[in-house]
Amino acid sequence: MKTYDYIILGAGASGLMLAYRMANDTFFKDKSILIIDKSKDKGNDRTWCFWETKDGEWDEIVTKSWDKIFFGSTDFTKSIPITPYRYKMIRSENYYNKLWGVLKTKPNITFKEELIVSFKEVEGKVQVTTSKENYIGLKLFNSIPNPKTYQSQKKYPLIHQHFVGWFIAVEDELFDDSKATFMDFSVPQNGNTRFMYVLPLDKNNALFEYTLFSKNLLEISEYEHAIVDYLNNNNIKEYKVLEVEKGNIPMTSFKFSELNSKHILNIGTAGGWTKASTGYTFKNTTKKTKDVVAFLKQKDDFSKFYKASKFWFYDLIFLDVLANYNAEGSALFSSMFKKAKIKTIFKFLDEESSLIEDLKIILSVPSKRFIQAFFKRLF
Structure with missing residues (x-):
C-alpha cells in the first residue's frame, strides 16, 4: 500500500486552498499529496464574502465588490462607507475552477472521489478508510466537521448561523448595487437574532439571504416566507428565483485544537477556523492555510499548531x-x-x-x- 506524505480529507474551501498553497510552493514539489472527497464537481454550492483593504490574491475570481454597506435596525440605520476596505463576494464555482486548474497540473497531487468512512492514527502514521479503499499517510488534514464533537459538550455555548438565500432577478432596475446590506434587523425578531443580508450583483440581480443566530433551526418554509415578506415590504413584487442556497454554520468557542494530534490537523470549520462570533470563515482560512504551510517547513507535531489568542x-x-x-x-x-x-x-x-x-x-x-x-x- 502506497504511503502518501500528506492526505487531505475534503475538497471544499479549506482543503483545496491548503492543497493549492502546497502546489505553488517548491518545498512540496517532491511530496505526494492525496485529496479525498465524495464529489469533485461541487458547482456554486457556496457564496463567500470577506473584506480587505487592498487588492487581494482572489480578486480575479471576485464576483462583485462594494465600498459601502448598509446597516439597519429600529435603533440605528445608516449607509456606511467602508474605505479603505472593500466588501468582496466569491461564488464557489469560480473558486473551485481556479484551484483545480492548478492542482490538476501537479503530478504529485492525486484526487480520489470516494466517501470517507473513518480515519485514525496507526503506528506513527494515519490510516484513512473510504467506501472503496484504505490509504496510509504520514500526515493528515481533515476538513470534514464532526458536529458531535461540539454538540455533545456543555462547557462552551453553541449558536447556529443558519440561513436560506434566494438569488433573484427583476425586469426593472430596482437594486442599488453600490452597497451591500450587511445586516438589516427590520425583520421580526421573534425572540431571536434575525436579519436580512442582501448582496446586489447589479441593478437587476441580487442575493437575499434570511439569516439567524440562534440555537434552533427553522422549517424551510419559515425562511422562505420571511424572504417573501421582506421583498414585499420593499415593493419587490415581480421577480424570478434563479438559485437557492442554504447553510448552517456552527458558532462556538469549543476548543477544536484539542482534537488535533501529532499527525492529524483539523482545518476549516472542522478545525475551528470559523470566526466564532460572526460565522465568517473564508478570510481566516486564507490566513490559516499560509500558517500551516509555514508550520510544515519548521515542525511536524500538529498538536502544537494552535496558538492561544x-x-x-x-x-x-x-x-x-x-x-x-x-x-x-x-x-x-x-x-x-x-x-x-x-x-x-x-x-x-x-x-x-x-x-x-x-x-x-x-x-x-x-x-x-x-x-x-x-x-x-x-x-
Whole structure:
C-alpha cells in the first residue's frame, strides 16, 4: 500500500486552498499529496464574502465588490462607507475552477472521489478508510466537521448561523448595487437574532439571504416566507428565483485544537477556523492555510499548531451573551455599529486590532450582559 506524505480529507474551501498553497510552493514539489472527497464537481454550492483593504490574491475570481454597506435596525440605520476596505463576494464555482486548474497540473497531487468512512492514527502514521479503499499517510488534514464533537459538550455555548438565500432577478432596475446590506434587523425578531443580508450583483440581480443566530433551526418554509415578506415590504413584487442556497454554520468557542494530534490537523470549520462570533470563515482560512504551510517547513507535531489568542476569549463572552439573551442581538449589533468606527469593527473581527481598539469595541456594546458573562466565566 502506497504511503502518501500528506492526505487531505475534503475538497471544499479549506482543503483545496491548503492543497493549492502546497502546489505553488517548491518545498512540496517532491511530496505526494492525496485529496479525498465524495464529489469533485461541487458547482456554486457556496457564496463567500470577506473584506480587505487592498487588492487581494482572489480578486480575479471576485464576483462583485462594494465600498459601502448598509446597516439597519429600529435603533440605528445608516449607509456606511467602508474605505479603505472593500466588501468582496466569491461564488464557489469560480473558486473551485481556479484551484483545480492548478492542482490538476501537479503530478504529485492525486484526487480520489470516494466517501470517507473513518480515519485514525496507526503506528506513527494515519490510516484513512473510504467506501472503496484504505490509504496510509504520514500526515493528515481533515476538513470534514464532526458536529458531535461540539454538540455533545456543555462547557462552551453553541449558536447556529443558519440561513436560506434566494438569488433573484427583476425586469426593472430596482437594486442599488453600490452597497451591500450587511445586516438589516427590520425583520421580526421573534425572540431571536434575525436579519436580512442582501448582496446586489447589479441593478437587476441580487442575493437575499434570511439569516439567524440562534440555537434552533427553522422549517424551510419559515425562511422562505420571511424572504417573501421582506421583498414585499420593499415593493419587490415581480421577480424570478434563479438559485437557492442554504447553510448552517456552527458558532462556538469549543476548543477544536484539542482534537488535533501529532499527525492529524483539523482545518476549516472542522478545525475551528470559523470566526466564532460572526460565522465568517473564508478570510481566516486564507490566513490559516499560509500558517500551516509555514508550520510544515519548521515542525511536524500538529498538536502544537494552535496558538492561544485574546480573541478566543472575546468570542466566548460574546457567544455567552448571544446564547443566553438571543433576543437582544439586534440591540447589541446596533450599538456597536452606532458607536464604533467601521474600520475598528473590521480590524477587531479580523483579529488584527490593538488593545486600545479592543477597548473601543468593548465600550460600544451594552455593558450589563457582558459584565455578567465575564464574571461568570472568571469565577
